[in-house]
Amino acid sequence: MAVEITNTNRSSSIIRVVDAGSANITLANLSSGANETITAANIRKVAWSTNGHITIVRNSVPILALHNTGTIQYDELNHVIANNNTQTIAVVITTGGSLVMEVTKEATYTTAPSGY
Numbered sequence: 001m002a003v004e005i006t007n008t009n010r011s012s013s014i015i016r017v018v019d020a021g022s023a024n025i026t027l028a029n030l031s032s033g034a035n036e037t038i039t040a041a042n043i044r045k046v047a048w049s050t051n052g053h054i055t056i057v058r059n060s061v062p063i064l065a066l067h068n069t070g071t072i073q074y075d076e077l078n079h080v081i082a083n084n085n086t087q088t089i090a091v092v093i094t095t096g097g098s099l100v101m102e103v104t105k106e107a108t109y110t111t112a113p114s115g116y
Contacts, residue, residue, distance in 0.1 A: 007031065048098065053094050056092075
């Protein structure tokens with residue numbers, strides 16, 4: 001299983017998970033650097049394709065169960081998936097597939113980054 005996380009300071013993170021297996025994405029994985037401490041993360045958008053199924057779990061609670069292929073843009077519905085948003089995001093891909101998620105972050109900053 002391959003996991004790629006692209007973090008943006010004071011903005012969202014993009015998480016890409018490919019192939020069968022499981023991955024745990026902690027809040028610390030979503031930080032863009034030493035100045036940023038992530039305190040919560042909400043799922044904003046999801047795109048997936050699988051020949052099995054994909055499950056997203058937080059704090060042992062199933063949050064999303066995804067089958068076949070699709071895209072959900074919760075932000076267009078003025079909504080985000082915030083269940084257990086202070087917990088690790090566990091992604092399980094059964095059989096095979098790929099998942100791309102955009103998450104919004106709540107964070108504290110020790111010092112203001114340059115340019116702000």
